Amino acid sequence: MKYVTRLTIVGFLAVLLCPLVSLGKGGADGPKHKSHLVITTNWAEDNCSLVDIEQGKELAKINVGQKPYDVKVGPAGRFAYVTCSGSDFLATIDIQAMLEMTDKRVVVGASPRDLALTPDNKRAVVACAGTDGITVVDIVNSRKLYSVDVGAIPYGIALTSDGKLALVTCWGANTAVLVELGEDSGKVLKTLNVGSLPYTVVISKDDRIGIVSCFGSHKVFTIDIENQKVIGQGTEVGRSPWGLALSGSGQALTANFYSNDVSVLSVDSGANPPIVEEARIRLVSADDDGTIVQRRAKNATFAGAPNIAVISDLANNELMIVDIDKKLLIRTIKVGKAPYGIAWIPKASDLLVVVKPSSP
Amino acid sequence: MTMSNVRKIIGCLALAIALLPYQAFAQSRGYTGDPLPFLTDSQRSTFDAGFELFVKIWTQEEGLGPHFNARSCTSCHRVPLPGGSGTTRDTLVPHSASFRDVVGGTTVARFSLSDSGELSQRKLPTITTHRRTPALFGIGLLEAIPEWRIRGIADPNDRDGNGISGRVVELTEGIGRFGWKGHISSIEDFVAVAFATELGLTSSQLRTDDPLSNLEVSDEQIRAIANYIRLLSQSPPEKFGYPSEKGQLLFGQLGCHECHTPSHKTESDIGVLHDRTIYPYTDLLVHDMGADLADGLTEADVGPREFRTPPLWGVASTGPPYLHDARAKSLKEAVEMHGGEAESSGRLFKQLDISHQNELIRFLKSL
Numbered sequence: 001m002k003y004v005t006r007l008t009i010v011g012f013l014a015v016l017l018c019p020l021v022s023l024g025k026g027g028a029d030g031p032k033h034k035s036h037l038v039i040t041t042n043w044a045e046d047n048c049s050l051v052d053i054e055q056g057k058e059l060a061k062i063n064v065g066q067k068p069y070d071v072k073v074g075p076a077g078r079f080a081y082v083t084c085s086g087s088d089f090l091a092t093i094d095i096q097a098m099l100e101m102t103d104k105r106v107v108v109g110a111s112p113r114d115l116a117l118t119p120d121n122k123r124a125v126v127a128c129a130g131t132d133g134i135t136v137v138d139i140v141n142s143r144k145l146y147s148v149d150v151g152a153i154p155y156g157i158a159l160t161s162d163g164k165l166a167l168v169t170c171w172g173a174n175t176a177v178l179v180e181l182g183e184d185s186g187k188v189l190k191t192l193n194v195g196s197l198p199y200t201v202v203i204s205k206d207d208r209i210g211i212v213s214c215f216g217s218h219k220v221f222t223i224d225i226e227n228q229k230v231i232g233q234g235t236e237v238g239r240s241p242w243g244l245a246l247s248g249s250g251q252a253l254t255a256n257f258y259s260n261d262v263s264v265l266s267v268d269s270g271a272n273p274p275i276v277e278e279a280r281i282r283l284v285s286a287d288d289d290g291t292i293v294q295r296r297a298k299n300a301t302f303a304g305a306p307n308i309a310v311i312s313d314l315a316n317n318e319l320m321i322v323d324i325d326k327k328l329l330i331r332t333i334k335v336g337k338a339p340y341g342i343a344w345i346p347k348a349s350d351l352l353v354v355v356k357p358s359s360p
Numbered sequence: 361m362t363m364s365n366v367r368k369i370i371g372c373l374a375l376a377i378a379l380l381p382y383q384a385f386a387q388s389r390g391y392t393g394d395p396l397p398f399l400t401d402s403q404r405s406t407f408d409a410g411f412e413l414f415v416k417i418w419t420q421e422e423g424l425g426p427h428f429n430a431r432s433c434t435s436c437h438r439v440p441l442p443g444g445s446g447t448t449r450d451t452l453v454p455h456s457a458s459f460r461d462v463v464g465g466t467t468v469a470r471f472s473l474s475d476s477g478e479l480s481q482r483k484l485p486t487i488t489t490h491r492r493t494p495a496l497f498g499i500g501l502l503e504a505i506p507e508w509r510i511r512g513i514a515d516p517n518d519r520d521g522n523g524i525s526g527r528v529v530e531l532t533e534g535i536g537r538f539g540w541k542g543h544i545s546s547i548e549d550f551v552a553v554a555f556a557t558e559l560g561l562t563s564s565q566l567r568t569d570d571p572l573s574n575l576e577v578s579d580e581q582i583r584a585i586a587n588y589i590r591l592l593s594q595s596p597p598e599k600f601g602y603p604s605e606k607g608q609l610l611f612g613q614l615g616c617h618e619c620h621t622p623s624h625k626t627e628s629d630i631g632v633l634h635d636r637t638i639y640p641y642t643d644l645l646v647h648d649m650g651a652d653l654a655d656g657l658t659e660a661d662v663g664p665r666e667f668r669t670p671p672l673w674g675v676a677s678t679g680p681p682y683l684h685d686a687r688a689k690s691l692k693e694a695v696e697m698h699g700g701e702a703e704s705s706g707r708l709f710k711q712l713d714i715s716h717q718n719e720l721i722r723f724l725k726s727l
Binding site (some may be wrong): 018043044066086111128130131132152153171172173174196197216258296309314315317338 | 391394411412413417431432434435437440442447448449450451599600602603676677680725
């Protein structure tokens with residue numbers, strides 16, 4: 001069934017049922033305005049989970065293409081964009097309808113991995129690991145614009161705040177590549193040697209530095225964007241850093257895959273060194289019988305507050321909600337198989353999410 | 361009741377019994393790419409040292425080339441983590457029946473480095489087929505399946521009349537276990553062959569034709585990478601899929617277990633590999649898979665229609681695509697394409713209704 005038809009039906013039913021679900025003891029909880037929503041990609045299930053981290057539960061699963069890898073949400077919080085690494089396209093999800101808009105799929109290249117949205121929310125830039133390039137997509141009109149060859153097996157990508165520069169990690173070459181993004185074409189400005197197996201990258205709010213997680217070196221590397229060079233020899237973090245997240249208030253987080261922890265980094269592009277590991281938070285918990293639960297932190301995002309991080313755990317297929325300031329694992333939430341990508345949904349309070357009726 | 365039905369019932373019961381301790385064992389492992397559990401400190405160091413070499417990017421100065429397909433093991437063995445499979449076109453290795461590589465095989469190297477370091481694409485011979493990069497998780501455990509056990513399962517003359525005639529690949533250095541044709545006997549051989557044919561790096565095991573060429577990969581490095589691979593754990597089951605009792609029953613009823621043998625017991629001088637009950641779902645034998653799947657190549661004495669039964673553990677996380685040449689875009693397609701000795705299983709699968717097919721696929725994804 002076409003997306004538009006399904007959306008119409010969903011919308012009609014929502015309008016029809018809204019007055020009913022708001023009534024009655026033992027009936028539905030009624031429509032709630034959610035402000036603590038995140039969305040994850042379940043790589044092994046070919047779907048995404050919509051999760052309420054305040055209530056601690058998965059609200060819905062949304063089918064997408066094969067092997068969904070990364071997800072980013074537009075600033076209005078209505079649409080999410082998902083790279084489907086097994087289907088080679090970029091998918092668009094209507095978060096309120098909890099449906100993929102299948103007519104907006106854009107084929108981007110083999111094995112798309114991380115993506116970044118331009119600040120005007122009109123374009124997405126996707127790293128395509130199987131074609132050694134990045135692809136720029138017009139997400140308003142759902143069409144591919146152009147590609148740029150960057151090097152072997154690009155995985156991570158971040159954009160400067162004006163959307164004109166991209167920093168791309170090339171996992172197969174141990175490099176980070178600066179790319180100028182034009183209206184109709186792009187070009188590589190500089191290729192920089194970083195550590196082994198660079199997966200993810202973020203750029204500081206002031207656009208001065210990039211941070212690259214190097215899975216094989218157990219370090220993050222700092223890039224001086226303006227001067228197009230690597231600063232220092234890298235900062236040691238936990239074992240095999242994979243995901244990165246910026247808090248927007250001077251901190252970053254690395255999800256350290258093989259050491260069961262996250263590193264909290266202070267980020268000050270004017271300081272020397274600009275990145276310092278402040279703390280390492282061990283993600284350890286115990287079952288009711290005292291068995292220690294091993295985890296594998298893959299990806300991270302901050303959930304609208306600089307102290308609350310949401311981290312995906314591949315070993316247990318859960319999200320971990322962590323208070324960075326208190327260094328506390330607050331709760332875990334079951335999601336789908338292999339939660340790879342994760343994004344906080346801004347302005348989720350503007351969405352109307354109908355909660356299913358609770359059991360009498 | 362026919363003998364065929366009796367065999368199927370016995371197969372289902374055996375499968376169910378074999379899987380009884382499955383859950384308990386599964387909980388003792390972490391994640392894909394982890395080392396085997398309970399390594400000693402020394403073994404852990406060995407694993408870590410081998411990992412460094414596995415992810416290393418080789419340079420021309422170190423001997424890469426002149427003809428090669430990749431600069432690192434992880435260029436191809438990377439999904440979902442280092443040690444994994446290749447799922448994209450750039451990880452498909454070209455092979456040609458009219459070509460002989462440096463070790464007498466059929467691998468075609470696509471790239472060339474000149475003396476001055478200039479990279480170019482080679483003029484290729486007629487490409488007969490492409491081979492998919494397999495995952496390496498659990499390979500050490502497969503190596504530890506005793507030879508007597510594999511020979512015991514083999515039935516090259518189909519004496520039991522079930523239509524399955526898996527045979528052992530006899531090599532001078534032992535029986536074949538690895539590779540799509542089962543033509544490689546040990547992990548060290550696998551590493552040495554891959555270095556020579558995919559990266560153009562010579563080792564003492566496999567010299568190139570040039571007697572003056574220096575060894576570019578030392579025995580120590582070959583051993584280090586082989587030991588890393590040997591100590592790689594298999595993918596933990598049910599991290600990537602959901603169990604299905606109905607699917608498990610169908611697996612037996614369709615006769616899939618006749619080649620995809622669910623479990624084995626290991627024997628090894630290495631403690632962490634010894635006396636383990638493992639669930640790889642392979643008999644490590646080669647079978648005639650029919651004309652449609654034939655790839656036009658012969659390796660050792662394994663002909664174009666013959667392929668070693670690939671293990672199914674971790675199949676959800678190391679594909680799609682599937683089959684030796686990546687022609688199957690889903691597990692469903694892969695099952696439907698089974699021919700030759702597996703033709704009846706493939707046909708029975710196609711006759712199932714969608715819900716039963718989905719249950720079987722769900723079961724495969726849970727392995």
